[in-house]
Amino acid sequence: xxxxxxxxxxxxxxxxxxxxxxxxxxxxxxxxxxxxxxxxxxxxxxxxxxxxxxxxxxxxxxxxxxxxxxxxxxxxxx
Amino acid sequence: xxxxxxxxxxxxxxxxxxxxxxxxxxxxxxxxxxxxxxxxxxxxxxxxxxxxxxxxxxxxxxxxxxxxxxxxxxxxxxxxxxxxxxxxxxxxxxxxxxxxxxxxxxxxxxxxxxxxxxxxxxxxxxxxxxxxxxxxxxxxxxxxxxxxxxxxxxxxxxxxxxxxxxxxxxxxxxxxxxxxxxxxxxxxxxxxxxxxxxxxxxxxxxxxxxxxxxxxxxxxxxxxxxxxxxxxxxxxxxxxxxxxxxxxxxxxxxxxxxxxxxxxxxxxxxxxxxxxxxxxxxxxxxxxx
Numbered sequence: 001x002x003x004x005x006x007x008x009x010x011x012x013x014x015x016x017x018x019x020x021x022x023x024x025x026x027x028x029x030x031x032x033x034x035x036x037x038x039x040x041x042x043x044x045x046x047x048x049x050x051x052x053x054x055x056x057x058x059x060x061x062x063x064x065x066x067x068x069x070x071x072x073x074x075x076x077x078x
Numbered sequence: 079x080x081x082x083x084x085x086x087x088x089x090x091x092x093x094x095x096x097x098x099x100x101x102x103x104x105x106x107x108x109x110x111x112x113x114x115x116x117x118x119x120x121x122x123x124x125x126x127x128x129x130x131x132x133x134x135x136x137x138x139x140x141x142x143x144x145x146x147x148x149x150x151x152x153x154x155x156x157x158x159x160x161x162x163x164x165x166x167x168x169x170x171x172x173x174x175x176x177x178x179x180x181x182x183x184x185x186x187x188x189x190x191x192x193x194x195x196x197x198x199x200x201x202x203x204x205x206x207x208x209x210x211x212x213x214x215x216x217x218x219x220x221x222x223x224x225x226x227x228x229x230x231x232x233x234x235x236x237x238x239x240x241x242x243x244x245x246x247x248x249x250x251x252x253x254x255x256x257x258x259x260x261x262x263x264x265x266x267x268x269x270x271x272x273x274x275x276x277x278x279x280x281x282x283x284x285x286x287x288x289x290x291x292x293x294x295x296x297x298x299x300x301x302x303x304x305x306x307x308x309x310x311x312x313x314x315x316x317x318x319x320x321x322x323x324x325x326x327x328x329x330x331x332x333x334x335x336x337x338x339x340x341x342x343x344x345x346x347x348x349x350x351x352x353x354x355x356x357x358x359x360x361x362x363x364x365x366x367x
Binding site for chain 2: 021
């Protein structure tokens with residue numbers, strides 16, 4: 001069980017910002033899907049540093065990224 | 079290491095790791111990628127063992143996206159945190175002994191310019207404050223005095239992070255670290271001014287708060303090094319472990335330091351300025367077309 005970031009895709013699609021993707025220190029962890037116009041997290045790569053949460057909630061006040069607890073089983077599916 | 083080099087022989091795709099297949103299919107080889115396209119292509123740098131929330135890892139991620147020509151680039155690193163992710167990228171990486179990165183780079187750059195006189199092979203040194211300004215000080219300085227044509231990037235975390243937190247020449251005055259409990263008694267070395275005096279043609283200091291600006295600075299430094307001489311970037315990349323910064327506050331810390339001693343600073347000689355303006359004007363015209 002560990003903490004990873006998760007994007008609320010419906011909320012995120014309202015904005016056209018991508019700032020969380022641009023400030024994540026991990027390569028290809030936060031990605032951007034053009035079809036839904038939202039960011040998404042590759043759970044296996046996320047180290048849970050919460051910089052995306054800082055960018056989205058503290059800097060931009062949009063609250064589209066949250067931290068969730070996942071089990072290894074759930075991540076294996078993604 | 080271009081696209082032709084990494085391509086998978088037909089029939090072997092299903093045996094290759096997913097990351098490798100992604101790199102061939104969606105990687106940036108042969109295309110021009112912009113830092114604003116991050117998250118929509120497979121990046122050159124792969125999963126690495128650097129700490130959660132490490133902003134050195136972030137700087138290196140942007141650095142690999144900003145390379146003007148990743149196929150013809152060789153990166154040189156040394157002991158320290160940076161090599162942990164530098165060695166995980168699809169760009170050739172040479173591991174210099176501690177302190178001799180700039181000497182290795184000098185020889186490599188000269189050899190490459192003899193072997194490939196018709197194209198530009200970029201050599202980039204990325205090392206920490208220990209590798210460049212403490213232990214490698216002599217070799218760094220002498221490569222600048224000799225006007226070797228490559229880029230030196232210092233990822234400055236202000237501490238020896240790998241070995242438990244000893245103070246380095248770049249630690250700020252008065253700071254107490256785990257293995258330096260009395261506090262540092264001397265000032266932080268002014269690396270940017272040293273580089274200017276030693277003969278660098280392009281010098282920049284930045285804090286990683288603006289990906290577009292990091293990319294532009296890295297690009298400029300590499301392009302200027304191709305024709306004119308040594309270039310230097312001093313980047314603040316905090317160590318959130320040794321300086322006990324909560325990972326969520328890492329970007330806030332970088333923004334904070336930018337307001338104080340890591341204000342964006344860029345200096346270049348007149349001929350470099352003329353050259354870069356010309357290059358950037360042509361690029362803008364290409365984009366318009």
